[in-house]
Amino acid sequence: MSKKLNRFQKRSINEFINDQEKDLDEMQQHIYDMIILYRLTNEEVGSLLTSVMLRVMSNDKNKPKLEEMGLTKFNLSVDVVSEIQKILTKSYVVKLDAEGKVKDK
Numbered sequence: 001m002s003k004k005l006n007r008f009q010k011r012s013i014n015e016f017i018n019d020q021e022k023d024l025d026e027m028q029q030h031i032y033d034m035i036i037l038y039r040l041t042n043e044e045v046g047s048l049l050t051s052v053m054l055r056v057m058s059n060d061k062n063k064p065k066l067e068e069m070g071l072t073k074f075n076l077s078v079d080v081v082s083e084i085q086k087i088l089t090k091s092y093v094v095k096l097d098a099e100g101k102v103k104d105k
Helices: 007-019 024-037 042-058 060-068 078-093
Strands: none
Touching: 042 060, 042 078
């Protein structure tokens, strides 16, 4: 398969992505199912989730946000990633209503 996509393929992929709703509950269930399937320990789950967050934060699109905090992808430690993740989680939780759904803006 060719690594280059033509404009029609790109448009189809972008349309598919834009049509998908982010169902965090469904994503959470898939992740949980994989954790159970692979019989991961709490320590392994913590490590896995932290390493995923590290990869996300190290993505080039997040470079400006890291620079705002005086960070680069090269000086992200487990402690820094964990602290940022804690802040982001708390920020997200306050946006939820009593049923756990994001409140309308």
